[in-house]
Amino acid sequence: xxHFFLLLALCAMTLCYAEPPVDAQTxxxxxxxxxxxxxxxxxxxxNNRQTVLLRCDLHCQGCxxxxxxxIAFEKGVKDLVCDLKTKTVTLTYDTRKTDLDTLLRAFEKxxxxxxxxx
Numbered sequence: 282x283x284h285f286f287l288l289l290a291l292c293a294m295t296l297c298y299a300e301p302p303v304d305a306q307t308x309x310x311x312x313x314x315x316x317x318x319x320x321x322x323x324x325x326x327x328n329n330r331q332t333v334l335l336r337c338d339l340h341c342q343g344c345x346x347x348x349x350x351x352i353a354f355e356k357g358v359k360d361l362v363c364d365l366k367t368k369t370v371t372l373t374y375d376t377r378k379t380d381l382d383t384l385l386r387a388f389e390k391x392x393x394x395x396x397x398x399x
Contacts, residue, residue, distance in 0.1 A: 329375055329376045329377045330359055330373055330374065330375055330376070331373070331374060331376050331381075332360075332371065332372065332373045333371075333372050333374075333381060333397060334369055334370075334371055334372075334397070334398040335369065335370045335371075335372060335385075335388070335395040335396065335397060335398065336368060336369055336370075336395065336396050336397075336398050337363075337368060337369065337370050337388065337393050337394070337395040337396075338368065338393060338394070339363065339365050339368045339370075339393075341365075342365065344363075344365075344393065345363035345365055347391060347393065348361070348363055348370060348388070348391070348393060349361060349363060351387070351391045352370075352372070352384070352387055352388065352391070355379065355383075355384060355387050356378050356379050357374045357375040357376075357377075357378030357379030357384075358372065358373075358374050358379070358384070359373045359374055359375055360372070360373035361373070369398065370395060372384065381397070385397075
């Protein structure tokens with residue numbers, strides 16, 4: 282009996298969250314009067330990511346690991362790639378959460394000062 286009620290609740294939830302019916306002739310979904318038009322919907326999030334190439338004094342894989350373990354967890358850092366051969370670090374960060382000066386100070390803090398490559 283317990284399984285019957287669980288199945289009944291699952292069916293009811295599926296009906297509540299089902300997609301609106303599609304018009305067979307136009308292929309568009311039929312909107313109900315309670316839905317708001319698309320013009321009043323919230324604007325899409327803006328992409329506030331910036332990528333910068335930094336030159337850093339990398340001697341070995343341990344230097345890369347040190348950067349990956351520390352800088353990757355700084356606030357706003359989205360992507361971090363160390364290249365030992367070219368001694369560069371590609372850093373992508375969210376400009377709403379941090380700025381480049383803060384990240385460069387974080388590199389200095391771990392003993393690996395970095396400079397921006399134009």
